[in-house]
Amino acid sequence: MQLFLMGYPGDLGGACTEAWHTVKLWRNFGVDVHLIPTWHAPPHWRKRLDDLGCVTHQVTPDALSQVPGLAGSIVVGFCNDALLTFAARLRQLDCKIVWANCMTWLFDAEKRFYADHGPFDAYMFQSEFQRGELEPLLAEYGYEPKQGFLIRGAFDVEEWHFQPRPHMRGEPFFVGRVARPDQDKWSSNTWPIYSRIQYANKRALMLGMDERTHQKLGEAPPWADCLSPMALPAHDFYRQLHATLPVNGGARENWPRAGLEAMAAGVPVVAQNAWGWREMIVHGETGFLGDCDEELAHYTAVLAYDEELRLHVADNARRWLARAVAPDHIWSQWQQMFESINEVVTSERP
Numbered sequence: 616m617q618l619f620l621m622g623y624p625g626d627l628g629g630a631c632t633e634a635w636h637t638v639k640l641w642r643n644f645g646v647d648v649h650l651i652p653t654w655h656a657p658p659h660w661r662k663r664l665d666d667l668g669c670v671t672h673q674v675t676p677d678a679l680s681q682v683p684g685l686a687g688s689i690v691v692g693f694c695n696d697a698l699l700t701f702a703a704r705l706r707q708l709d710c711k712i713v714w715a716n717c718m719t720w721l722f723d724a725e726k727r728f729y730a731d732h733g734p735f736d737a738y739m740f741q742s743e744f745q746r747g748e749l750e751p752l753l754a755e756y757g758y759e760p761k762q763g764f765l766i767r768g769a770f771d772v773e774e775w776h777f778q779p780r781p782h783m784r785g786e787p788f789f790v791g792r793v794a795r796p797d798q799d800k801w802s803s804n805t806w807p808i809y810s811r812i813q814y815a816n817k818r819a820l821m822l823g824m825d826e827r828t829h830q831k832l833g834e835a836p837p838w839a840d841c842l843s844p845m846a847l848p849a850h851d852f853y854r855q856l857h858a859t860l861p862v863n864g865g866a867r868e869n870w871p872r873a874g875l876e877a878m879a880a881g882v883p884v885v886a887q888n889a890w891g892w893r894e895m896i897v898h899g900e901t902g903f904l905g906d907c908d909e910e911l912a913h914y915t916a917v918l919a920y921d922e923e924l925r926l927h928v929a930d931n932a933r934r935w936l937a938r939a940v941a942p943d944h945i946w947s948q949w950q951q952m953f954e955s956i957n958e959v960v961t962s963e964r965p
Contacts (some may be wrong), residue, residue, distance in 0.1 A: 616953070617647040619688050619710075622695040623671075624660050625889045627845055628795060629872035630694035630767075635663075637693070637743045642667050645944050651682065655699035658794040661691045676701050680708060689713060689956060691739075696724045703732060706883040711956050719748040719890070729756035737956055738763045740792055741870035742891040747866070764955075766948040770875045770940040772933075775850065779881035780891075780928045781858045781922075788919040791820035792861040793873055795850055796844055799865035806836055808862055811912035814919040822852050831864065853880035856920045857925070860885045860911060868892055875940070878902075878932040883925055885914045901932040 618641060625631030641648050648669045656671055662672060672682045678858055679685060686708040692698035694717035705712060714735040725896065727819075734756050737947060739745035749760070782788060790812065794800040801824075802808070809819050810953075819839035824832075835841050842852075859877045861868075867890045870875075874895050877884050886892040889906035896902035903918075905911035918925040938944075 616645070617649065617684055617688060619649045619682075619690045620648065621653060621690050621692040621698045621701060622662070623650055623652040623654065623656050624952065625657070630715075632872050633659075633715075633761045633768045633770075634693045634770050638664065638669060639667065640769040640942055641772055641949075642669065643942060649682075651679075651685075651701075653695055653701065662956070674726065676704050681705050684803055685710065689953060691715065692719065694720050699724050699728050702728060702735075706732065711736040713737045713739060713952065713956070714747065715741070716745075716918065716949050717741065717869055719745050721749070721752050723825045726756075727904075729753075734758040734762065737952055738743060739762065739766045739952070741766065742894050744867075744891045744894065745869040752963075759876060761955075764948065764952040766952065767776045767940055767945060768870055768872065768875075769942075769945050770872075770879070770936070771942075772879050772937050772940065775879035775880065777881045777933050778854065780854060780857055782919070782925070783922070784920065787816050787818045788857050788858075789818045789820055790860050790915055790919075791822070791852075791856055793849060793876075794860050794861065795823040796823055797818060797830050797866070797890060798826040798827055798831050800863055801831055802862040803833075804864075804865035805832050805862055805903055806839070808908045808911055809839070809860065810836065811893075812919070813916045814913070817919065820852070820855055822849075837912060849876055850880070852881050853877060856882045858883050858885060858915055858931055860915050862911065862941065870895065875936060876929075878929075878936045881934065883918055883928040883932065884963070885911055887911070897931075897935070900928070900936045902928060 622634055624635035639646055643868055650669055650671050661671060661733055688710055691713040692708045712735040736891055746763060746779045822842045823844045826829045859882050862872055869891045872882050881949055884902040888906045896904055898904045903914035905914055
């Protein structure tokens with residue numbers, strides 16, 4: 616089977632990370648994977664993909680017809696609005712387009728495309744929450760529920776070493792979060808919530824902040840360290856945490872990669888009791904869900920004082936994650952989508 620990915624993996628952002636894990640999954644199940652970068656192909660990522668046996672085609676929209684095997688193929692895009700500049704040409708080549716919008720709203724460019732060309736051929740939803748948010752919006756452009764498929768984002772657990780950082784009562788307790796520096800990813804209540812954590816020797820470690828997030832959150836307390844985007848590799852960042860408390864400031868999480876990474880690394884998650892977090896966290900077993908700022912702070916403090924519980928939650932979360940994103944399970948979901956697309960193609964042929 617041959618598939619094309621429109622876009623390229625990268626070091627920053629959930630969609631770029633998911634693209635890498637998905638390509639690895641496809642290759643593990645024998646798919647012939649081709650990639651068409653819509654921005655650029657960083658050399659270190661090009662090498663990783665070459666080593667997997669993938670093929671990269673660096674072409675402009677006008678040269679798509681020159682890509683061997685592209686005409687009539689299935690093309691997948693992960694939350695990549697640059698794909699929209701290629702989409703009309705892909706349709707002319709009789710390609711079937713699969714769109715994975717990792718957010719819970721439609722981009723303006725998406726709306727314009729749908730208004731002019733109609734919906735894509737199939738949609739990947741990573742959570743039921745996302746499906747419930749997007750399907751009514753897509754229906755305005757002719758989308759039908761049979762075009763949507765729930766596929767949990769591919770995630771290679773084996774890329775992460777499970778090693779919860781030990782914590783003794785009275786020692787510094789490190790809590791933090793990682794996110795892109797988009798303001799919607801960061802709550803203006805971040806420092807008040809972290810300040811409410813009733814543990815005297817707490818430390819906050821934040822990764823992904825810039826002038827925009829500092830402006831929104833205000834001056835950081837003396838017990839907080841704020842790092843710029845990619846100042847640390849994610850693996851090294853999680854090794855320093857005892858818990859993660861990701862509080863959003865507008866963005867409604869779909870199937871947050873940061874949560875998957877934390878679980879894989881052995882870092883318990885305390886998150887807002889909303890959105891896709893409810894499908895990822897079983898309260899009190901694989902993490903904690905807080906209904907308000909006080910509860911978020913309280914459950915974080917509980918983890919600081921109860922080491923046995925914290926390690927129990929970390930272990931449960933890793934076990935749950937291994938089941939939820941088992942390669943056979945995720946691949947079967949992709950297969951179902953591809954078979955559905957092929958059935959439509961067959962029925963359309965004279």
